[in-house]
Amino acid sequence: MSPLRIVWTVARREVNARIRTRSFLISTVAILAILVGYAALMFFIGQQGATSKIGFTGQATAVAAPFKSTADRLGTTIQATQIPDQAAGEKLVSDGELDGLVAGAPDALSLIVRTAPDSAVRTALDEVVRQQALDAELAMAGIEPADVHSVLAGAHVDVRTLEPADPQRAERLGMAVGAGALLYFFLIMFGQAVAQGVVEEKTSRVVEILLSTIRPTQLLAGKVLGIGLAGLVQFVLIGGLGLAAGVGSGALALPSTALIGTMLWTLLWFLLGFYLYATVLAAAASLVSRQEDLQSVVSPVIMVLVVPFVVGVSVLPTDPESSIGAVLSLIPGFAPVLMPMRTALGVAAPWECVVSVLLSIAAIAATLRLGGRIYANAILHTGARVKLLDAVRWG
Structure with missing residues (x-):
């Protein structure tokens, strides 16, 4: 051989x-x-965490649209649902069918959750509340909130990168x-x-x-x-x-x-x-x-x-x-x-x-x-x- x-x-x-x-x-x-189990688990967790289901009841339904827009801007996807009354919404939160319930007047909102609120959801809701309070103060001072918003929308930092970022x-x-x-x-x-x-x-x-x-x-x-x-x-x-x-x-x-x-x-x-x-x-x-x-x-x-x-x-x-x-x-x-x-x-x-x-x-x-x-x-x-x-x- x-x-x-x-x-x-x-x-x-x-x-x-x-x-x-x-x-x-x-x-x-x-x-x-x-490997298969890990991939399936990561996919399931990703799907579960991709969208937060938030209910709005009473006068809080008026802020559903601006809240969703703010959350999208912050990188959080919100599925907004209108709930007929607060008691029904709290039961849905308790059962785990909703991640949170927003109730109360636009200038005095409250977020009801089962245990602890999602940080991204709370950040978005806090920004909406601050915006509502600012609009109210501007209106009381005789200033049109829309004019202020247009000025703020055009104010930004000009970023110049020396090397393109790799997405x-x-x-x-x-x-x-x-x-x-x-x-x-x-x-x-x-x-x-x-x-x-x-x-x-x-x-x-x-x-x-x-x-x-x-x-x-x-x-x-x-x-x-x-x-x-x-x-x-x-x-x-x-x-x-x-x-x-x-x-x-x-x-x-x-x-x-x-x-x-x-x-x-x-x-x-x-x-x-x-x-x-x-x-x-x-x-x-x-x-x-x-x-x-x-x-x-x-x-x-x-x-x-x-x-x-x-x-x-x-x-x-x-x-x-x-x-x-x-x-x-x-x-x-x-x-x-x-x-x-x-x-x-x-x-x-x-x-x-x-x-x-x-x-x-x-x-x-x-x-x-x-x-x-x-x-x-x-x-x-x-x-x-x-x-x-x-x-x-x-x-």
């Missing part, structure tokens, strides 16, 4: 072993169900954080799966049987490739459904080109990041012979992955064009989390993306060479933990 066919055989074995396990299926279904910034930020979190979670989860698989084969001495027919580097390459493909299947399912749920619930209204572009970049960085970290973790895991010792060798690698995630969720949301984010996104190891986030935010220049990809590919090639040497030298040594320098020098 050719070396490539041997690697593919090992990879296919890993894919079948991972995808057909009950834990893989259960975790995939559970995460998909959580989709919040959606881009949501995409960026979602992509970064998904990559962080999957890189850790499947990277540790590689490390655990290495130790399991070493502990059970299965690796000795495998290495009697194939080379250590071929076994390492096949294992990393197979687990990476299994992770890619779950990554695409969860990421695709999450994207569809966001679009379906109305949380994401970005152009299709931006959505597809972000998804493709995220998939590319999952592959680059996984094969970089998985190779390092596999080499590190080959140094120990027990699951109890595994955490001591994988923790330093995982900590390297924590740094870009922390930078991504703490720095980029407030300062997308920060220098620290731009510099770290070019460094292999940090790029798989930071660069797709910067791409989703639209602040990564094309040359930065190209340079980052090339540097990551070069790092993967170097890691495969060094990691393969460590793995080949340490995988057959059982018992005490193998020192890293010894694993590099042997052979």
